[in-house]
Amino acid sequence: xxxILYISSEAFPLIKTGxxxxxxxxxxxxxxxxxxxxxxxxxxYPEVLSKIRKNKKVSTTSYYNLSVEIIETRLPGSNxxxxxxxxxxxxxRPGGPYTDKHGQAWHDNALxxxxxxxxxxDIALNKLLSNWQPxxxxxxxxxxxxxxxxxxxHRKRPATVFTIxxxxxxxxxxxxxxxxxxxxxxLWHINGLExxxxxxxxxxxxxxxxxxxxxSPSYAREILQPEFGYSLDGLLNSRSKHLSGILNGIDEKHxxxxxxxxxxxxxxxxxxxxKSINKTELQQQLSLPVDASTMMIGMVSRLVQQKGLDIIxxxxxxxxxxxxxxxxLGTGETHxxxxxxEWAQRQPDQLKVVIGYNEPLxxxxxxxxxxxxxxxxxxPCGLNQLYSLRYGNLPVVTPVGGLADTVTDASxxxxxxxxxNGFVINEQSPAALLSTIQRALTLYQQPEIWRQLQINAMSAxxxxxxxxxxxxxxxxxxxxxx
Ligand code: ADP
Ligand code: GLC
Numbered sequence: 001x002x003x004i005l006y007i008s009s010e011a012f013p014l015i016k017t018g019x020x021x022x023x024x025x026x027x028x029x030x031x032x033x034x035x036x037x038x039x040x041x042x043x044x045y046p047e048v049l050s051k052i053r054k055n056k057k058v059s060t061t062s063y064y065n066l067s068v069e070i071i072e073t074r075l076p077g078s079n080x081x082x083x084x085x086x087x088x089x090x091x092x093r094p095g096g097p098y099t100d101k102h103g104q105a106w107h108d109n110a111l112x113x114x115x116x117x118x119x120x121x122d123i124a125l126n127k128l129l130s131n132w133q134p135x136x137x138x139x140x141x142x143x144x145x146x147x148x149x150x151x152x153x154h155r156k157r158p159a160t161v162f163t164i165x166x167x168x169x170x171x172x173x174x175x176x177x178x179x180x181x182x183x184x185x186x187l188w189h190i191n192g193l194e195x196x197x198x199x200x201x202x203x204x205x206x207x208x209x210x211x212x213x214x215x216s217p218s219y220a221r222e223i224l225q226p227e228f229g230y231s232l233d234g235l236l237n238s239r240s241k242h243l244s245g246i247l248n249g250i251d252e253k254h255x256x257x258x259x260x261x262x263x264x265x266x267x268x269x270x271x272x273x274x275k276s277i278n279k280t281e282l283q284q285q286l287s288l289p290v291d292a293s294t295m296m297i298g299m300v301s302r303l304v305q306q307k308g309l310d311i312i313x314x315x316x317x318x319x320x321x322x323x324x325x326x327x328x329l330g331t332g333e334t335h336x337x338x339x340x341x342e343w344a345q346r347q348p349d350q351l352k353v354v355i356g357y358n359e360p361l362x363x364x365x366x367x368x369x370x371x372x373x374x375x376x377x378x379x380p381c382g383l384n385q386l387y388s389l390r391y392g393n394l395p396v397v398t399p400v401g402g403l404a405d406t407v408t409d410a411s412x413x414x415x416x417x418x419x420x421n422g423f424v425i426n427e428q429s430p431a432a433l434l435s436t437i438q439r440a441l442t443l444y445q446q447p448e449i450w451r452q453l454q455i456n457a458m459s460a461x462x463x464x465x466x467x468x469x470x471x472x473x474x475x476x477x478x479x480x481x482x
Contacts, residue, residue, distance in 0.1 A: 022383050138471075175194075202232070206239065220243055308433075315430040330354075389406070396440060397423070
């Protein structure tokens with residue numbers, strides 16, 4: 001049994017802005033089922049504190065003259081021990097985990113996540129919670145990036161894994177921040193935390209972790225190219241021996257159309273006729289024309305460039321000449337929110353846009369839709385296409401990252417051999433998106449073929465079991481080399 005300290009800035013159901021939360025909320029359980037002893041480290045945001053019941057203070061410390069308490073609790077719905085970094089000066093404020101209510105990054109993010117990382121390092125070095133020292137410290141995204149860097153300065157230290165969920169977010173701050181945070185001088189160089197004269201948190205993970213993983217095999221290859229590498233492809237190429245991709249799994253209890261607590265009409269692949277009741281109910285709820293035969297396209301997403309919003313917006317005028325309805329739930333960049341809302345006012349019978357974060361509605365859209373829209377410009381893994389497949393809601397995707405690894409196009413050949421489960425757009429353009437949706441519509445009008453595609457989609461196994469096993473063998477590999 002390995003002891004794993006799993007470090008994440010969000011974890012479902014305590015706090016979530018995107019897929020990282022889903023992973024941190026479900027992978028630890030999957031690892032535990034395969035005999036690993038996992039503890040999750042998370043900042044004590046107010047939303048987190050409001051959701052936990054039993055808890056106890058297990059340690060007190062301070063960094064940069066700010067007092068910090070470690071609170072122990074359990075991840076709701078599981079037995080996973082969670083340690084919360086409670087530093088009210090940094091984390092107890094209204095707003096999101098990374099931004100204020102206007103979407104502006106918190107001015108002290110570097111300090112907030114430096115403190116978070118210091119706590120992780122002290123636990124890793126057995127200085128804070130003296131009865132438990134990890135064998136492996138598993139860090140996620142830039143917020144945990146300083147951990148491998150700081151640990152690299154110690155001879156006796158646990159092994160480190162750094163998982164990239166999204167290379168586009170790097171935690172870049174000016175050089176003065178490096179000085180103000182009193183980070184060790186020896187980490188400031190081109191192969192260290194320095195990135196074109198600035199401080200890069202993510203480089204702490206990329207340069208110093210024993211192993212780097214991405215959340216899909218394709219993304220691990222893509223980030224070695226300039227197009228997807230954000231100027232980090234050089235560093236990543238130099239570490240490619242230690243880089244691999246492990247596909248995300250899904251929480252099969254939470255995302256299961258047969259047991260989903262948010263659905264009144266649950267269904268599975270043998271009762272697919274009930275899926276359309278979910279559609280007519282959503283049409284009623286959203287005041288769309290009620291018609292079970294209209295193809296409904298769904299999307300639940302952060303509204304950012306990554307998710308293909310530009311080609312979607314450019315396609316809308318033509319899309320609405322087709323007999324389809326489009327339902328979008330999301331929050332993100334204001335200009336996308338505004339443009340989509342304006343379109344929705346103009347096309348009330350074909351487009352509903354709900355701005356905001358809404359977990360129950362996200363599930364209902366997955367259950368109601370026939371097709372799921374995800375034409376991302378890049379996608380490290382993507383969870384929504386996996387949820388869609390499970391809900392018999394066929395994804396329309398670009399062939400990038402995890403989308404390429406999980407969606408098989410409904411070409412004639414793939415339909416014949418029963419491997420087709422969605423639609424792949426051959427290039428990032430409005431014309432290609434529209435012709436792919438048209439292709440989907442043609443097949444949608446052939447119910448027998450469509451049902452087979454849905455069954456193919458719903459039969460795939462995206463449970464965590466296999467991926468958790470891959471993480472464990474990676475841990476084992478480093479521990480043996482260590
Ligand atoms: P990313 O992490 O890049 O945002 P993923 O597909 O990996 O993309 O995961 C997104 C997760 O966030 C999914 O669980 C999705 O359902 C959820 N999500 C995104 N936006 C919303 C929203 N507005 N309301 C509810 N859930 C959302
Ligand atoms: C990131 C990526 C997404 C991935 C998620 C969880 O937010 O954008 O593709 O599924 O992390 O790993």
